[in-house]
Ligand SMILES: Nc1ncnc2c1ncn2[C@@H]1O[C@H](COP(=O)(O)OP(=O)(O)OP(=O)(O)O)[C@@H](O)[C@H]1O
């Protein structure tokens with residue numbers, strides 16, 4: 001357990017040291033590639049502007065993820081209840097999923113007057129599909145013997161959904177959620193980039209754009225570090241949630257003995 | 259007294275497979291009946307029809323007391339078929355929950371059923387924390403918790419090792435004697451069917467049909483000693499011959 005946590009940290013520190021040494025020894029100027037120490041210094045120095053931006057991006061990401069959970073989850077349940085609904089709607093979900101977000105983000109920004117809302121919609125569009133498709137898969141992956149049992153004792157569709165299909169779908173849903181968490185962040189950042197100067201000029205992506213115009217490359221890296229850290233944090237939180245909910249019973253979360 | 263009557267039942271699946279052809283048999287109240295037959299002869303299909311989980315293509319199945327059909331049923335599947343996300347107690351209480359029995363009563367009865375199958379103290383265990391034999395016991399407790407008149411068992415112990423199977427066979431007979439439940443026990447093991455039952459229905463395959471019926475007169479209680487007795491060996495030999503004949507004519 002500890003070795004599992006230490007290994008990537010050691011590797012990361014090693015890479016950072018190599019990076020710092022490389023930048024210093026080769027004399028690479030900071031506007032081409034700043035060393036990690038300079039990036040860290042910038043992060044601290046510019047925290048006053050970076051922190052509010054982080055908050056903006058994080059808020060959009062989490063709102064989009066919440067919307068993806070609610071809408072993806074509810075659609076999955078509705079699809080599992082009605083074959084017709086699924087047949088008619090699922091293809092459109094796929095179309096939304098395969099259309100590149102950068103291609104439709106400008107349209108959404110034009111159509112939706114509110115910038116924050118359009119960013120939210122973009123991030124949601126990227127995030128909701130894994131939750132939808134995974135949850136549908138989970139709702140269907142029910143032990144047929146248990147379905148027989150529920151039928152035998154006269155359980156209706158609702159009872160079967162609540163007591164059988166939903167718990168059976170939980171591991172699949174959580175798997176989709178972990179993918180969607182990362183995607184919501186990517187969606188939020190991409191949408192901000194597309195919105196560019198037309199946006200509300202406040203998220204982390206905007207900080208990156210702004211820094212690149214001003215050739216403030218260390219600040220650009222600092223913003224990038226924050227985006228990555230946010231992604232990692234989201235992943236860790238969702239993994240923890242996954243572990244807490246499944247550790248008693250699902251193979252994926254059970255810690256092996258000995 | 260007859261509990262369930264199967265009259266000229268046939269089952270043809272949507273894909274054209276003729277699983278059962280003109281099966282007739284009576285299940286007597288309180289008896290221990292085994293259905294013995296080769297793999298694929300339609301034993302599971304027959305149980306599902308009796309349980310009302312599928313409809314016969316032709317023929318009828320009637321119950322002595324039509325109004326109470328199905329409500330007096332326990333079903334033990336070939337696999338334990340437990341909900342992995344919840345405890346043994348909740349698993350056993352499921353049939354009661356689906357019937358709307360209040361929580362307090364449900365848990366008391368489930369705990370009692372677990373006790374009955376020798377799993378006192380494992381109420382809070384999750385299925386993955388139990389051995390194969392214990393999972394099967396939980397499954398049996400779940401079938402018994404509704405105090406069924408008819409217990410349908412589909413090769414419940416086929417996947418277990420011999421020691422565990424013998425122990426469960428002994429315990430099952432004890433439960434049968436104590437509760438007076440009627441048992442229809444599907445198996446492909448000659449030894450198991452002879453040890454357990456009063457009557458064996460031998461089935462032949464393709465299409466599934468009743469080949470012969472034989473009675474095992476040996477009185478109960480049948481203990482471990484019965485397994486090594488000469489009468490047991492003779493009965494097994496006879497049943498094996500019937501099974502072999504059923505497989506030849508198939
Ligand atoms: N849902 C189904 N659809 C189509 N064919 C089926 C279905 N269920 C069973 N069958 C077919 O019906 C026949 C009897 O199946 P069944 O499961 O009742 O056999 P069985 O005697 O229980 O076999 P085993 O001892 O291997 O469990 C088989 O040929 C099987 O392929």
Ligand SMILES: [Mg+2]
Pocket residue numbers: 301302303412
């Ligand atoms: Mg079978």
